Amino acid sequence: MKHPFSFSPRLVTFPFLLVLFIFLGGGVFSSQAQFKPHEQLGQLFKDVQLAPVFPDSKTFPDCIPKAPPEQIMQAYTQEKDKPGFNLKAFVLKHFELPQEPATNFTSNASLPVTQHIHRLWPVLTRQPLAEQSSLIPLPKAYVVPGGRFREIYYWDSYFTMLGLQESGQTPLIQDMVDNFTYLIQTVGHIPNGNRSYYVSRSQPPFYALMLRLLAQEKGPEVLKTYEPALLKEYAFWMQGQETLSADQPHHRRVVRMPNGTVLNRYWDDDPSPRPEAYKEDVEVAHASGRDPQEVYRGLRAAAESGWDFSSRWFEDGKTLLTIRTTQLVPVDLNALLYHLEVTLAHMAQLNGNRAQELFYTQKAEQRKEALLLYCWNPKERFFFDYDLVQKKTTDIPTLAAVTPLFFCMASKAQAKAVAQRLEKDFLRQGGLRTTLTHSGQQWDAPNGWAPLQWLSIQGLRAYGQNRLAAAISAQWVRQNENVYQATGKLTEKYNVEKPGAQGGGGEYPNQDGFGWTNGVLLKLLRQTHPPEKK
Secondary structure (H helix, E strand, O other), rough: OOOOOOOOOOOOOOOOOHHHHHHHHHOOOOOOOOHHHHHHHHHHHHHHHHOOOOOOOOOHOEEEEEOOHHHHHHHHHHHHHOOOOOOOOOOOOHOOOOOOOOOOOOOOOOOOOHHHHHHHHHHHHOOOOOOOOOOOOOOOEEOEEOOOEEEEEEHHHHHHHHHHHHHHHHHHHHHHHHHHHHHHHHOOOOOOOOOOHHHOOOOOOOOHHHHHHHHHHOOOOOHHHOHHHHHHHHHHHHHHHOOOOOOOOOOOEEEEEOOEEEEOOOOOOOOOOOHHHHHHHHHHHHHHOOOOOHHHHHHHHHHOOOOOHHHHOOOOOOHHEEEEEHHEEOOOHHHHHHHHHHHHHHHHHOOOOOHHHHHHHHHHHHHHHHHHHHHHHHOOEEEEOOEEEOOOEEEOEHHHHHHHHOOOOOOOHHHHHHHHHHHHHHHHHOEEOEEEEOOOOOOOOOOOOOHHHHHHEEEEHOOOOOHHHHHHHHHHHHHHHHHHHHHHHOEEEEEEOOOOOOOOOOOOOOOOOOOOHHHHHHHHHHOOOOOOOO
């Protein structure tokens, strides 16, 4: 099998990492305390979100206060009980709505979709900005997904970078890697996104893959520069592993398995409603009849997974009210952390540290063996999440099963079985559907998502399943192009069960833009129609 992370450097100049902390003394990055609306606005925040003042719960957490929060709260206390008080008018008086950058961009569906994507990169690119809001300022330029997503997102960015790579935008890839490095060094990990209300959780750990992507452009030596940051990210995911025992098998994101191996789960340190979905979370917790903190933790952990929301996290396999994300060991998370450990071993090798290389090689091998033991169901012949309560696989089929193939962890027989199941149950006219369940949640059928198509296609190719990989690629590309030709848009997700249909479901309308869709589509088009050599 061909490993997907082999290097073919285009540039061999060694990049010196930006000394990021220069920015801390550079004015805008040090002159403000981070605004935390969900904490500093107290009852006002709850009242605005529960009313709701805005149809999208994310709007108010992204607003910019016109005065210090304590002054706004003092005014609210004085005015809120007066006759004729209007909450929305109060908010509009004391806050600026989230700023949208001015653009004269107009979509033209008569242009080739590749040209449309190239025209979109500047529209989706944000320059360093320090505003007195929940936005965490970053030192360099970055690409946002689009629509309501006005900030950088962790796992989205890797798939966006795939397209930037095909567009020759290596400097922008470098900028985004440096921004994530800055977040690791200052926050302690890469948050879900660069907002204060996202800091309590991360997202699927794709930083190591971003570094591999950068190394493809600048040579493998670049990895040496980022070893301290990747070690710090690994420490975040593994925090508390030394406290685990048979009597105390779980702590934050680490889990001690029955054979003593440590694997990981998704988690969030804050068991309260998500600020950006406050009303929705309160309503789910109330309707569930369960301990609200348990529900909030499950919702937040699912948000960390990026799959918010999916029947893979539901105890009954159907409804959000039964969410139990922290009770599961996700197959995709542990495949990603296997790759992180492999990358740390490679970095140690480049730095001539033989002891550390052997240490992380052993860690990776132990994780691989545990994943194959606990997440593979030999009867179903498919990879699943592992249920810590039931002590068995969940047997809920999802596209997360492709990640052991993407990272070349599976046997050839396992890969063949996964391929057969994908073709039989998941593949529809527009690509692969995310699960087999129609729950109304966005990470379920009939929706297909660009990152999962990419992981599936590349994982299948790694094991020589080229016919199926080509079919998935062709059908996904056709779905993207059909929607583009009909609407002039590339969207966040697609309904792969209907020709030319956009995706739906979930907490908010389907968004256009859209970073990771653009990146994966451009990469797939270049794989099937590579540019002519000059």
